Structures are given as structure tokens and as C-alpha cells.
Amino acid sequence: MTERIFNFSAGPAILPVPVLEEAQRDMLSLPGVGMSVMEISHRSKTFDEILGRADDGVRKLLGVPANYRVLFLQGGASLQFSMVPMNFLPAEGGADYILTGSWGKKALKEAKKVGAVNLAATMADGGFTRVPKNDEIKLDSRAAYVHITTNETIEGVEWKQEPDTGDVPLIADASSDIMSHRIPIDRYGLIYAGAQKNMGPSGVTLVILREDLLQRIPDGLPTMLDYRTHVENRSLYNTPNTWGIYIISLVCKWVDEKGGIEAMERENETKAKLVYDAIDATDFYRGHADPDARSIMNVTFRLPTEELEKKFTSEATAQGLDGLKGHRSVGGIRASIYNAFPLAGVEALVAFMKDFERKNG
Numbered sequence: 001m002t003e004r005i006f007n008f009s010a011g012p013a014i015l016p017v018p019v020l021e022e023a024q025r026d027m028l029s030l031p032g033v034g035m036s037v038m039e040i041s042h043r044s045k046t047f048d049e050i051l052g053r054a055d056d057g058v059r060k061l062l063g064v065p066a067n068y069r070v071l072f073l074q075g076g077a078s079l080q081f082s083m084v085p086m087n088f089l090p091a092e093g094g095a096d097y098i099l100t101g102s103w104g105k106k107a108l109k110e111a112k113k114v115g116a117v118n119l120a121a122t123m124a125d126g127g128f129t130r131v132p133k134n135d136e137i138k139l140d141s142r143a144a145y146v147h148i149t150t151n152e153t154i155e156g157v158e159w160k161q162e163p164d165t166g167d168v169p170l171i172a173d174a175s176s177d178i179m180s181h182r183i184p185i186d187r188y189g190l191i192y193a194g195a196q197k198n199m200g201p202s203g204v205t206l207v208i209l210r211e212d213l214l215q216r217i218p219d220g221l222p223t224m225l226d227y228r229t230h231v232e233n234r235s236l237y238n239t240p241n242t243w244g245i246y247i248i249s250l251v252c253k254w255v256d257e258k259g260g261i262e263a264m265e266r267e268n269e270t271k272a273k274l275v276y277d278a279i280d281a282t283d284f285y286r287g288h289a290d291p292d293a294r295s296i297m298n299v300t301f302r303l304p305t306e307e308l309e310k311k312f313t314s315e316a317t318a319q320g321l322d323g324l325k326g327h328r329s330v331g332g333i334r335a336s337i338y339n340a341f342p343l344a345g346v347e348a349l350v351a352f353m354k355d356f357e358r359k360n361g
């Protein structure tokens with residue numbers, strides 16, 4: 001098969017076609033280099049330029065202030081669940097965690113292994129359908145940091161505005177909505193994100209961190225787990241994921257050429273609205289997230305029965321709409337519509353939804 005299908009997968013996920021084409025074109029030899037990006041030294045001038053382009057690209061697109069460092073690490077967002085508390089949760093302190101879904105729960109579990117954690121709010125009781133209101137969050141003003149998941153990929157629940165944490169650094173897992181809409185970076189102490197949704201392939205994790213926080217890191221951490229190692233070595237302490245960083249540099253260029261994050265945000269709002277409108281138009285489909293916390297990246301919904309959901313995904317797959325099965329922990333349908341996902345694919349999904357309801361409703 002050489003035709004591309006509509007890929008609704010939650011991650012690894014769809015990448016922009018022009019990025020894949022450029023990577024394909026330069027696969028055997030980067031222009032003027034005679035080798036592919038995977039075959040050159042990570043200490044070479046060529047790779048240094050690629051790393052520089054990825055760093056500049058992230059900084060420009062996200063408006064990263066000068067007092068923040070951009071890192072490209074390995075171990076996925078999952079390793080950040082451990083690195084964050086190892087670096088920033090002091091032995092005699094505590095950290096606040098706000099849970100709005102399954103990934104936040106995993107982050108909390110790892111933090112508990114490192115130190116004292118306060119569950120500042122959890123939306124688990126309602127089945128993770130929303131984010132807490134300000135008066136539902138019990139923050140500790142002495143906390144070392146507050147941790148949130150900006151977009152819960154499994155439940156499709158997204159913060160529309162950061163919680164106010166005062167002087168306590170806000171730390172966020174933004175794996176599934178980074179670069180999908182504008183965010184005020186200066187409201188955060190640290191943001192991390194696995195690349196494999198909106199930025200590139202799996203195997204590289206973006207970390208953006210405020211420089212002054214580095215002073216809080218205790219000595220004695222394993223070298224690779226200490227953020228200072230990667231800051232001091234510009235993500236080149238050991239061999240980084242050179243291919244992943246290269247693809248991120250191309251994705252940044254693509255986003256920039258499309259008009260930057262503002263343009264992405266507009267397009268993402270339009271795409272998400274089409275699906276949510278289709279869900280709201282009928283009782284046959286039921287959205288999982290509350291309307292004011294609906295993710296513009298992962299649209300989650302249910303059908304009247306699990307049998308119909310199975311039929312829905314298998315008939316959709318047969319029509320070239322792939323990856324719509326919800327995560328095994330919550331079931332239902334999940335349409336992941338990241339930056340690179342085309343409007344035509346969303347329109348095809350909406351048409352399929354209408355047709356499916358007509359035949360099965």
C-alpha cells in the first residue's frame with residue numbers, strides 16, 4: 001500500500017507529509033554531506049546545526065523566554081514522571097499534584113516513590129471528565145511545585161487556562177497538546193512532552209525549564225537523571241536521538257511555514273469543533289469530556305453499546321479511518337486530530353459518523 005490513510009492514532013501519530021517527504025529525499029544523503037542524519041556523529045558540525053534548528057524552532061514557535069533552557073532527552077514523558085520529583089521534590093518538602101486523567105495518575109505514582117505528595121485535586125470520581133475549578137484545588141503554598149497534565153490523551157480532557165499557583169512553580173506534562181495552541185511559557189517552571197504526537201517520532205522528549213530552578217537540584221543524582229547534566233551539555237552529554245531531533249527540526253519549520261502556533265490553534269479549533277458538533281447533534285453519540293474541558297487534540301466519545309463501538313471502529317478502518325478505538329482503560333472512540341491531521345480527514349470522519357448513525361441508530 002502506498003496510499004496514505006487517515007491516521008487517528010493517539011501516538012505515535014500522524015506527521016506532516018512535507019516533513020516525511022523531506023526526510024525521505026535526504027535519507028541517503030543530507031545535502032552536501034554524503035551520509036544520512038542517522039550516520040553522522042552527534043558531535044559533527046552538521047548535527048550541531050540540526051540541533052540548533054530544533055532548539056531555535058521550539059523557542060520561536062512557543063515563544064520561549066531567554067531564561068528558559070530547551071532540552072531533548074530520552075526515556076519518554078514517562079521518565080519525566082520520575083526525573084521531575086528526583087530533581088525538584090526535596091526530602092523535607094512536598095509537591096502538589098492535580099489529577100485530571102490517567103497520565104497524571106502515573107506521574108503521581110512515580111512522585112510518591114520519591115517523596116511526600118499532596119493530592120491537590122482529583123477528578124477521578126467523576127470519571128475524569130473535567131478539570132477542577134479554582135476553589136476545588138487545595139494547594140499548599142509551601143509546595144516545591146504543582147504538577148498538571150495539560151491534556152489527558154486518554155480521556156480527552158484539556159486545561160483551557162493554567163491554575164494559579166502563585167510563586168510555586170507549575171510543572172506540566174504537555175505531551176499531547178504541545179504546539180497545538182499558544183501557552184504562556186512564563187507561567188511554567190518546567191514543561192515536558194514526548195515528541196510522538198505533535199513534534200516528531202517517539203524516543204525524544206522535549207523539556208523546557210526555567211534556569212533558576214536548576215539551583216534547587218540536589219547533588220548525588222545519577223548523572224543521566226540530573227537536568228544539570230543535559231543543560232551543561234546542551235542535550236549532548238551522551239548520544240541523543242539524532243533522528244528524532246532532526247524530525248523535530250523539520251516539524252518546527254513546517255509549523256512555522258503554516259503560520260506558527262496561532263495558525264495551528266485556529267485550525268485545531270475548527271477541526272475539533274466539527275467533530276464535537278457532530279457528537280452534540282444527536283443522542284446517539286455521547287462526548288466523554290465536559291464541554292468546557294474538551295480537548296482539541298483527542299476527541300473522546302461513546303456510542304450506545306460496546307458492540308456498536310466495535311462495529312464503528314471496524315467499519316471506519318475499512319473505509320481508511322484508522323486508529324479510532326478508544327484506550328483500553330476507558331473504551332469508546334477516540335479521534336486524535338493532531339496538528340498534522342488534515343481537515344479532509346475530520347470531514348470524512350463526520351460524514352462516516354452521520355452515515356453510521358443512519359444505519360445503526
Ligand SMILES: Cc1ncc(COP(=O)(O)O)c(C=O)c1O
Nearest residue numbers: 076077078103153173175176194
Ligand atoms: C499525556 C501523556 N503523558 C505521558 C505519556 C507517556 O509518554 P511516553 O510513552 O513518551 O513515555 C503519554 C503517552 O501517550 C501521554 O499521552
